[in-house]
Amino acid sequence: MLLDVQVKAHQPLALGVRPAGTAPVQTQHHIPGSVLRGALAAAWIRDHGLPNKVPPQLRQEFVTLFESETVFGPLFATGSQIVPLSVRRCKYQRCAGIHPDDAFDDSSSPYCGSCGGPLTAGRGEVEFFGGTAGRLVVQRTHLEIHDKRQVASDGNLFTRRALTHQDSKGDERQFHGRIAAADDLPEAAARWLKQCRDLRLGGRRGTSGGVTYSAATASPRLPGTGERVALRLTAPAILTDTSGLPLDLADRDQLGEALRAELSCLLATRIVKVERVWARRERVGGWHAASNLPKPVELAVSAGSVLLLTFDEPPAPEALLALAGRGVGLRRNEGFGALETATSAWTPPSGSMAEDAPTGPEAMDPAESYARMLYLSGHSAWFIDQLRLYVEERAAGNPPHDALLERSRLRNLPGELRRDVQDLLLRTTPDTLDRTLARLAALHRLKTDEEQSS
CATH class of the missing domain: 3.30.70 (Alpha-Beta Plaits)
Structure with a gap:
């Protein structure tokens, strides 16, 4: 029920x-x-x-x-x-673009098809x-x-x-x-x-x-089915092997065996393999009010993790509906292991993105994305000074270069942020650079005014 x-x-x-x-x-x-x-x-x-x-x-x-x-x-x-871990989104802004779900989308582009900003x-x-x-x-x-x-x-x-x-x-x-x-x-x-x-x-x-x-x-709608089904966790799941030890998610064979043992009767079709896994780990516990004692702390797979399974033949929609109600793993009656099943790419709630997404030129303008990235890096004032010189060089017709990344201030930038800065320097036009500089200066000025007023 x-x-x-x-x-x-x-x-x-x-x-x-x-x-x-x-x-x-x-x-x-x-x-x-x-x-x-x-x-x-x-x-x-x-x-x-x-x-x-x-x-x-x-x-x-x-x-x-x-x-x-x-x-x-x-x-x-x-x-x-x-937002599942298999989905890539705009890193520094939310736009109306449809972003890839790696569980069902083979797109390998690291950039948003709508605004041109980096995806994460x-x-x-x-x-x-x-x-x-x-x-x-x-x-x-x-x-x-x-x-x-x-x-x-x-x-x-x-x-x-x-x-x-x-x-x-x-x-x-x-x-x-x-x-x-x-x-x-x-x-x-x-x-x-x-x-x-x-x-x-x-x-x-x-x-x-x-x-x-x-x-x-409830009057539930039957979910779609197919030979490839994604399990998207909506709550942490405590997954263990037959001895009760936490599963090694990198060992897909062991993970597949554990899921077969747990779900074979419910799904009535064989799990061929665990095709891909997008997962994070966390520790979960709780408090037992009746005894006034803490519950045991377990190593769990975080909410938002995705397990992509391949089946011999498509499971019955009724079986997938029952699986979504049952969940997976241990301590399910305590709220762990809740999930959704999917056979297509993830999409935001219907009609919601259009309400708060940037519209007009900003929706297609990567300058806003790059400006927010530089602002959040913690080096906004330094970037403003350095980009002014670089914009002048590019406007004069000089070729793009990333010598800025060799400065001592940027040598220890995290790898992903370093790649984003390199992309800004090498792939953007002088006009985009100029608008990025203007927007970054506006963000920095706003922050300075707020600090002075407080």
Whole structure:
């Protein structure tokens, strides 16, 4: 049984990720399935009591909902989506161009076909498309004042970031996702899942995280199928071999064997091989509220990773739909291993790119892309001085060269950034160079004015 879930946020959502040292606690830009599961489990306990203190029938309902095969998928805000690692995007600006998905597109050009800027691989992050995303993150500092010294107590001063609950129009954000439950889920448990209710999601639940939850039986569309199917992870997946050790993603034979063992009964067709893998790793854990203890930390494959599989014959669409509801790997009922299946190249949410994409001459102007690249390099003032001389040389008819890269300031540039600067110097026309210089100077001047005003 599949349920379509909708959540409307009324307060900022502190969906924290693992803190790094003394840096502010960051927030997710979506609602992970584990957060939804925890909030619903807390609501069930408020309705019925602690599982170990209720009648056996109710206890079994709790186990069926939260400790069995019920899978809570991630929720994404309207107009947002994870950009898969197999997709290459404009590095320094977002434009209306259709960018290649290496899983299904053989294009090897490193440049955007729309604006001419450099392309870089997706990072598996949630991005908002369209003109209504607005400000995404708010930051708050929390502290406890020492009574006698009237300063922050040691260890009690920290900054937390939260996802805003309103878009640029002032409307409350709505998040959408799915819950997949067993077909034999008891009727009482199914009714409870479908009830509209108020929940608290994430951290700082005393002052944030208020949402309205609703769910209804889904009417899913069958996905496309073929002999090549991509699995796009929408949540971290804990993939292990038969001994329980993390899989080596570079060993496609071992990965294929593990997937065959896990999915053969579900798909009813043989996985011939894992054709390609685009993946990152991360460590995932969590907190078990019932025992007040941390959950084990696992090495997982990050959300946004893509596994391209080849089959003997196309799997049945119903089997792929069931796979998308089930997920892959361990701890699926905790929100891990959620995925989507695809047989064609990734595209942004329908109609969203046109709303916020540059239009007119800027959409086709690589000068904007190069100017942002130089500005973000941290050497904008130096580049302004050096490019003025280089533009004069090119305008005088001298051939292009990249002697600028031999200067001591640029010798330690990262390889990808170095190639982008070399591309600017060697491939662009004098007119594009001149417009790049003008735009870079404007960006640098704006930054200087902001620093002086503050």
